[in-house]
Amino acid sequence: MPKKDLEPNEDLHEEYYQVSPVILESFPKFRLPLDTFVFREQVAQLIPLTQAGQRISAEQRQIILDKCAQGLVFVARKDHPVYAEHISKQLDLVLVDSSLKSSEIALIFQQGLTDRLNAFFEQPVASVFLTLQTDLLVLTEYLWQDPYRIKNLRKNIWKEHSLANHGVNSLFMGLALYLRLNDGDLRRKHLDEVSMGLLVHDLGMSKIPPFIRAKTQPLSRDELEKIREHCWIGGKTLHSLEVRSDLILKQALEHHERLDGKGYPQKLPGKEISMVGQLCAVVDSYCAMITDRPYAEALSSGSALNALSQSPGYNDKMVRAMMGMMMG
Ligand SMILES: [Fe+2]
Ligand SMILES: [Fe+2]
Numbered sequence: 395m396p397k398k399d400l401e402p403n404e405d406l407h408e409e410y411y412q413v414s415p416v417i418l419e420s421f422p423k424f425r426l427p428l429d430t431f432v433f434r435e436q437v438a439q440l441i442p443l444t445q446a447g448q449r450i451s452a453e454q455r456q457i458i459l460d461k462c463a464q465g466l467v468f469v470a471r472k473d474h475p476v477y478a479e480h481i482s483k484q485l486d487l488v489l490v491d492s493s494l495k496s497s498e499i500a501l502i503f504q505q506g507l508t509d510r511l512n513a514f515f516e517q518p519v520a521s522v523f524l525t526l527q528t529d530l531l532v533l534t535e536y537l538w539q540d541p542y543r544i545k546n547l548r549k550n551i552w553k554e555h556s557l558a559n560h561g562v563n564s565l566f567m568g569l570a571l572y573l574r575l576n577d578g579d580l581r582r583k584h585l586d587e588v589s590m591g592l593l594v595h596d597l598g599m600s601k602i603p604p605f606i607r608a609k610t611q612p613l614s615r616d617e618l619e620k621i622r623e624h625c626w627i628g629g630k631t632l633h634s635l636e637v638r639s640d641l642i643l644k645q646a647l648e649h650h651e652r653l654d655g656k657g658y659p660q661k662l663p664g665k666e667i668s669m670v671g672q673l674c675a676v677v678d679s680y681c682a683m684i685t686d687r688p689y690a691e692a693l694s695s696g697s698a699l700n701a702l703s704q705s706p707g708y709n710d711k712m713v714r715a716m717m718g719m720m721m722g
Pocket of ligand 2: 560595596678
């Protein structure tokens with residue numbers, strides 16, 4: 395029989411992932427978290443190999459690794475949640491796993507980065523920031539290889555509001571807009587820094603008492619003042635973590651500034667607001683409007699964009715680009 399007839403066919407890839415050796419080696423050594431299957435060439439079928447949680451010996455492990463190196467080990471796509479959970483803890487695996495579909499990769503980035511951002515908001519220290527940065531670089535590498543991949547990412551938007559969900563939503567929507575506006579003139583360093591700025595623009599909010607953030611009633615003057623400090627707090631915290639990039643810091647500092655000079659914290663006139671500050675403002679407001687918040691219900695994407703286009707506070711070119719993007 396010619397060799398190609400022995401290879402797993404397309405249908406099989408619909409229901410199973412072929413596991414690469416790098417991924418298999420990243421699983422816990424003697425107890426795999428999901429069922430595995432081996433492709434038996436003689437019968438051209440998948441046969442169960444090990445069960446989830448079953449203890450395997452060193453010899454069995456070696457056999458599995460050998461089979462895997464030959465491209466014969468599979469896991470069921472129905473186990474995607476377990477698989478995704480595993481990969482989301484080690485995001486760089488996404489770049490070596492050619493069997494994942496782009497919609498599956500998008501979910502893994504969404505979950506992985508949200509977990510990492512949550513950890514950073516809870517503990518904004520250098521080591522946690524570094525982990526977040528390392529994982530974000532996996533995403534920017536993924537997009538650098540093919541910017542059109544952002545299309546799938548921006549379909550994965552959290553519907554419920556939380557600080558970390560909002561950061562990741564802003565990252566995906568913001569990158570989609572940024573890539574659209576900078577089509578053909580993309581610089582890797584800028585892409586990395588704009589991404590980080592979008593992701594952590596509300597870092598300062600993690601220092602605002604949760605009871606103020608969760609309030610459903612109108613805020614008192616003092617509470618409003620407190621909330622408005624989050625831009626400074628975010629900028630200062632990032633600075634203390636040795637972040638010196640203007641593209642990152644300005645997003646934290648300027649995302650509530652408005653072109654008509656009516657924003658905060660500095661009431662900057664429009665011409666003094668950086669382009670990334672303006673980009674982050676559009677994206678931040680859009681992402682806030684399309685999720686349920688403690689004080690307001692979610693708007694549809696169209697209504698949110700309409701509201702932005704009618705406000706004198708936002709960059710019109712960016713709002714229109716966002717409209718084109720959502721329609722395209
Ligand atoms: Fe904010
Ligand atoms: Fe925000």
